[in-house]
Every structure is written in C-alpha cells, then in structure tokens.
Amino acid sequence: MLKLGINVDHVATLREARYRGRGSGEPDPVEAALLCEADGAHGITAHLREDRRHIQDRDIFQLRERIGTRLNLEMANHPEIRAIALRVRPETVCLVPEQRQEVTTEGGLDVAGNERELSEVCQELRTHQIGVSLFINPDSAQISAAARTGADFVELHTGPFAEAFHEESQGREELQRLVRAARQAYELGLSVNAGHGLNYENFEALYAVPHLVEVNIGHSIISRALLVGMGRAVREMLEFTDGYGSGDRVE
Ligand code: PXP
Numbered sequence: 001m002l003k004l005g006i007n008v009d010h011v012a013t014l015r016e017a018r019y020r021g022r023g024s025g026e027p028d029p030v031e032a033a034l035l036c037e038a039d040g041a042h043g044i045t046a047h048l049r050e051d052r053r054h055i056q057d058r059d060i061f062q063l064r065e066r067i068g069t070r071l072n073l074e075m076a077n078h079p080e081i082r083a084i085a086l087r088v089r090p091e092t093v094c095l096v097p098e099q100r101q102e103v104t105t106e107g108g109l110d111v112a113g114n115e116r117e118l119s120e121v122c123q124e125l126r127t128h129q130i131g132v133s134l135f136i137n138p139d140s141a142q143i144s145a146a147a148r149t150g151a152d153f154v155e156l157h158t159g160p161f162a163e164a165f166h167e168e169s170q171g172r173e174e175l176q177r178l179v180r181a182a183r184q185a186y187e188l189g190l191s192v193n194a195g196h197g198l199n200y201e202n203f204e205a206l207y208a209v210p211h212l213v214e215v216n217i218g219h220s221i222i223s224r225a226l227l228v229g230m231g232r233a234v235r236e237m238l239e240f241t242d243g244y245g246s247g248d249r250v251e
Contacts, residue, residue: 003042005072007195007218008032012046012054029055030062032222037069043091045216047074048081049098057084064088072133072216077114077121085130092131094155094193094216095121108137108157112145119149126150133193138181147188154185155193155216158206162197165205178209186211200224 008029019025033044044067046055063071071090075081076098085093095118097109111118111134122132133153136142137160146154161174178194185192194209195216206212 003214005043005045005216006036006041007045009047009054010222029059043070045072094133096135112141115145122150138177143184153191153193158194159196165202182209182211
C-alpha cells in the first residue's frame with residue numbers, strides 16, 4: 001500500500017504570518033498533524049529550516065511527543081539542525097538542499113557532488129536508528145550516488161513533473177524520468193518515495209511510477225483543507241454574530 005505522509009509546514013507558515021516570535025499561535029501545525037493522523041495519514045513531515053521561517057524547534061519536539069505515526073524530519077545537512085535531529089530521533093530524516101531565497105525546496109540534493117560528506121551523515125544518523133532519505137532529482141547519476149551513500153530511501157523530486165503536467169509531451173517526458181528513476185533506485189536496493197507539487201489533479205498520473213513506498217504532500221492538502229473547511233468556520237462565527245443584541249450579553 002502506498003503511504004501518505006503529510007507535510008504540515010504550510011500550517012506553520014500561516015501561523016508565523018501573524019504570531020512570529022510569540023511562542024504560540026494559530027493554526028498549530030501539531031494540532032493539524034493530529035487531525036491528519038486521525039483521518040488516516042501514515043506519517044507527518046516537517047521541515048526545520050535553518051532560518052526557521054515556518055516550523056519552529058518547539059513544533060518538532062511536540063510532534064515527536066504527540067504524533068502516533070511516523071515523523072519524517074526534512075532538513076538541510078547543517079550541523080545545528082543535525083544535532084537537533086539526534087535529540088528528536090525522528091523515524092526518518094529527509095536531507096534536502098536549502099537556500100535562503102527559495103520559497104520552498106526547489107531542486108534535489110547534489111549527492112554525486114557531495115558523496116563522501118553525505119555518506120558520513122547517513123552513517124551517523126543510521127547509528128542512531130534514524131532512517132535516511134535523500135531528496136533528489138530523478139537523475140541516474142544522483143541515484144547511483146545515493147545508493148553508495150548507504151541511504152535507506154530516495155525521495156524523487158516530483159516538482160518538474162508537476163510543473164510540466166499540463167504540457168503534453170514535456171509532462172510525459174517528466175513522468176518517464178520518474179519511472180526510470182524509480183526502477184533504477186529499486187534495483188539498487190533503495191526504497192523509493194516521491195514528493196513536491198503533487199495534487200488532486202496530477203496524482204493519478206503517478207500510478208505509472210513503480211515501487212513507490214510513500215508520497216509526501218503538503219501544499220495541495222493544506223490548501224484544500226482551507227477551502228473545504230471554510231463553510232464550517234463561517235457557520236461557527238455566525239453563531240456569535242447572530243447572538244449579538246440577543247440580550248444575553250455579559251456586561
Ligand atoms: N518533499 C519535500 C522534500 C519537500 O521539500 C516538500 C516541500 O516542502 C514536499 C515533499 C511537499 O511538497 P508540496 O508542499 O508541494 O506538496
């Protein structure tokens with residue numbers, strides 16, 4: 001069965017837009033994660049960025065404490081964040097590249113160019129019983145290098161596929177790249193995840209990609225939750241506004 005990991009970063013982005021630096025505020029990504037789990041999500045993903053633009057350290061520790069499924073900590077290979085990972089002990093770490101200017105993770109890791117360093121990180125995390133996933137473009141050289149690092153998983157970057165989805169031949173080509181990459185990774189003994197840009201429109205095309213273990217999805221699910229939950233949120237506030245002038249106001 002293909003597993004669904006839900007990325008709750010976007011919930012924290014909304015919270016930080018109003019409550020940055022306050023230590024709490026709504027919406028709470030941990031509460032969101034618990035709701036995801038209650039409805040069947042198989043895991044929770046959160047990206048602790050070096051600049052802490054959305055998820056904060058306290059979110060990660062609370063997720064670790066409160067969720068009942070699996071925690072996948074997305075992070076750059078940075079010493080401060082690595083030290084946090086060793087304290088939190090998520091089930092898996094997904095190593096991603098991180099640049100300060102990007103809105104979200106833009107490209108895959110250059111594993112081929114940083115093989116030795118990444119092999120050492122994989123080894124360190126794995127000796128602490130943390131599984132390691134490398135977020136890479138569906139590129140043959142990157143997959144071969146990922147297998148040599150000793151990582152458990154690769155997460156294939158589906159962003160280019162999602163971007164090209166509406167352009168027929170390019171969309172097909174990007175899908176084929178994912179198919180070839182998944183086959184290669186599987187044959188090299190890697191478990192295969194996928195993520196970035198997956199949504200309710202493009203997901204079924206991914207059925208063509210073999211060997212997938214888990215997909216990580218954030219933006220489309222959080223966006224849809226906002227809209228499908230809007231009616232209830234409005235009705236609950238209307239109960240208050242309708243009560244105005246009803247005579248039972250506290251003076
Ligand atoms: N996987 C990785 C490695 C990511 O960096 C992201 C984005 O934070 C996702 C999955 C989820 O992408 P999206 O929010 O587009 O669904």
